[in-house]
Amino acid sequence: MLKINNLKAKIDNKLILNGLNLNIKSGEIHAIMGPNGSGKSTLANVLSGKKGYKISGSVLYEDKDLFKLDIEERAQKGLFLAFQYPLEIPGVNTSNFLKTSLNAIRKSNGKKQLDALEFLKVVKSKAAALKIDEKILNRQLNVGFSGGEKKKNEILQMSLHEPKMAILDETDSGLDIDALKIVADGVNTLRDKKRSFLIITHYQRLLDYIKPDFVHVLMKGKIAKTGCSELANELEKVGYENI
Amino acid sequence: MKEKELNKIKEYKYGFSTDIETIKAPKGLNEEVIKFISKTKKEPKWLLEWRLKAYKRLKILKEPNWQKPKYPKIDYQSLYYYSAPKSFTEKPKSIDDLDPKLLETYKKLGIPLQEQQRLNGIAVDAVFDSVSVATTFKDKLTEKGIIFCSISEAVQKHPNLVKKYLGSVIPITDHYFATLNSAVFTDGSFVYIPKGVRCPMELSTYFRINASQTGQFERTLIIADEGSYVSYLEGCTAPMRDENQLHAANVELIALDDAEIKYSTVQNWYPGDENGKGGIYNFVTKRGACRGKNSKISWTQVETGSAITWKYPSCILQGDNSVGEFYSIAITNNYQKADTGTKMIHLGKNTKSKIISKGISAGNADNTYRGLVDINSKAINARNYTQCDSLLIGNKCGAHTIPYIKNKNPNANIEHEATTSKISEEQLYYCNQRGLNQEEAVSLIVNGFCKEVLQQLPMEFAVEAQKLVGISLEGSVG
Numbered sequence: 001m002l003k004i005n006n007l008k009a010k011i012d013n014k015l016i017l018n019g020l021n022l023n024i025k026s027g028e029i030h031a032i033m034g035p036n037g038s039g040k041s042t043l044a045n046v047l048s049g050k051k052g053y054k055i056s057g058s059v060l061y062e063d064k065d066l067f068k069l070d071i072e073e074r075a076q077k078g079l080f081l082a083f084q085y086p087l088e089i090p091g092v093n094t095s096n097f098l099k100t101s102l103n104a105i106r107k108s109n110g111k112k113q114l115d116a117l118e119f120l121k122v123v124k125s126k127a128a129a130l131k132i133d134e135k136i137l138n139r140q141l142n143v144g145f146s147g148g149e150k151k152k153n154e155i156l157q158m159s160l161h162e163p164k165m166a167i168l169d170e171t172d173s174g175l176d177i178d179a180l181k182i183v184a185d186g187v188n189t190l191r192d193k194k195r196s197f198l199i200i201t202h203y204q205r206l207l208d209y210i211k212p213d214f215v216h217v218l219m220k221g222k223i224a225k226t227g228c229s230e231l232a233n234e235l236e237k238v239g240y241e242n243i
Numbered sequence: 244m245k246e247k248e249l250n251k252i253k254e255y256k257y258g259f260s261t262d263i264e265t266i267k268a269p270k271g272l273n274e275e276v277i278k279f280i281s282k283t284k285k286e287p288k289w290l291l292e293w294r295l296k297a298y299k300r301l302k303i304l305k306e307p308n309w310q311k312p313k314y315p316k317i318d319y320q321s322l323y324y325y326s327a328p329k330s331f332t333e334k335p336k337s338i339d340d341l342d343p344k345l346l347e348t349y350k351k352l353g354i355p356l357q358e359q360q361r362l363n364g365i366a367v368d369a370v371f372d373s374v375s376v377a378t379t380f381k382d383k384l385t386e387k388g389i390i391f392c393s394i395s396e397a398v399q400k401h402p403n404l405v406k407k408y409l410g411s412v413i414p415i416t417d418h419y420f421a422t423l424n425s426a427v428f429t430d431g432s433f434v435y436i437p438k439g440v441r442c443p444m445e446l447s448t449y450f451r452i453n454a455s456q457t458g459q460f461e462r463t464l465i466i467a468d469e470g471s472y473v474s475y476l477e478g479c480t481a482p483m484r485d486e487n488q489l490h491a492a493n494v495e496l497i498a499l500d501d502a503e504i505k506y507s508t509v510q511n512w513y514p515g516d517e518n519g520k521g522g523i524y525n526f527v528t529k530r531g532a533c534r535g536k537n538s539k540i541s542w543t544q545v546e547t548g549s550a551i552t553w554k555y556p557s558c559i560l561q562g563d564n565s566v567g568e569f570y571s572i573a574i575t576n577n578y579q580k581a582d583t584g585t586k587m588i589h590l591g592k593n594t595k596s597k598i599i600s601k602g603i604s605a606g607n608a609d610n611t612y613r614g615l616v617d618i619n620s621k622a623i624n625a626r627n628y629t630q631c632d633s634l635l636i637g638n639k640c641g642a643h644t645i646p647y648i649k650n651k652n653p654n655a656n657i658e659h660e661a662t663t664s665k666i667s668e669e670q671l672y673y674c675n676q677r678g679l680n681q682e683e684a685v686s687l688i689v690n691g692f693c694k695e696v697l698q699q700l701p702m703e704f705a706v707e708a709q710k711l712v713g714i715s716l717e718g719s720v721g
Contacts, residue, residue, distance in 0.1 A: 075675065
């Protein structure tokens, strides 16, 4: 699904990713943990196509050069990023945004666009399944949302888009236990053989609910250690310093 | 962006011109030309005298120059003041007698005039350069006693109404461009809604400038008699030309007791090319008088075209409890400039006004909201609410808000809110990550920003206007 080879990324001449290698196969869930400033969010940004980075190395997404695709093309081809800080867009109705974005993706994949009624039916059932209050749909996109509501909105969009490759950038940060379960449910419901996840997190907490296939420790822009889900527990005990 | 898409974007959809034989007044502005116009239109003597009086006044007036967008001096002697298709020497009796080239032009513009293709439930008056070429659904309206025709026809058939109301809101002693219009106006629409009648369909005028070096000076007069209601819409386009063309229209609205007029504009004159060459100077005077008690006038404008837009659709709230509203979207891209807003003149008791203005500026454009809220000492309990929001796209454009408030009444209630925001890179990145390209993202954000105003438009046009909002900002980012 995603093959990252010797990835380096600089911003303002500061090297953030320094030769990162990672291979994510279909159906796998990888968790990336690491201290502040180790390059976790940069990795998510570079993979989704955010501008402003100087990049070397290669990333193959479904065996094709990821860097040749614009941000929206990556999204249309099934790469989804749940933002650490989802953006507020005043005036834009959440439901309308979700519908427009879903239809843009459907259109690019040759699927029929959903009309307002069809969309509402789909989004309401997804929201209900995730126990997300559908009231957020009638509000302006992320405007005045609590931290938890913003993250839930990201998970709702992920479940609507049914991406092939979902990246969650510290989606669990700052969430109470109920919201954390919603995020985990979102991932677990979508989990199947054809879909992969890259879960970026600070804490082992989320991994109590989502059992990853691999846990990687990111230090100074590189994978310093890889293990199975027990590695997360170990990290929690001994801290990053002692890895 | 792919080159093909880019070319498509640069293209102004309505930029074609129609090759049609015309009759023109001699070039230049003088008494003879005014007499020519009046004679060609077989006008009564009083109207010619009225025009000449305006012209006399014009000669001592100076062009105003307090506005923000400056423009090169206009040589009024090098313009044509009247241009009409030759086939109009005798006005065709029905739409089927129209020159096929004209029918074709309107078809291309998406305004079908022929019976079988008419827009559902919208009566259209089509104005081509200086003359009205067709008015649809006339019979259906006549049944209700509604008069909807060209102003030239109204002068002939309903002289008393025209004489009574023409110039009663915008007198010939007004400012330069309004007085110029009074002297040389050529055609436009006339609407009269009788007492107690609710107009059963949207009335609409479609203005088209075709001839080059020609100014367009329409005059629109709408009278809503006691207890009546009408919703009226105007749309405008012009061919792409290197020269700047002057459009100086006057629109007068009169609402009597308990009457309501809703006037919507979707202005899409040619804005000039991406380097600011060519485009229409849209210097228009629009004013409504809420003359009767409990009357209401509501202006909604979506201004996306023109090189320079300079207009202030206003309400004179004379009648007690009368209401004036102004909803505006002004979009400027590339080198376009706009200085637009409204005047709300509160004279009657318990008068209310509401101003919602959304200015969007992209490229090197400059956008000014300028408005006046004037509350007279007799306007007891007058209320105004003003909200001016500006949205910037990019670093080279400008947005300005200039609200004037004159209050002579201690119990008036005036509120003003203003915001300026910018579409951030981060917002665009977020939208892109959800599968939307730059243009779709900008369109979505801007439409969200303008929503309150778009909601005021009649349904059929709201959808069109939404698309237009997106199209006029294409190429503004990325």
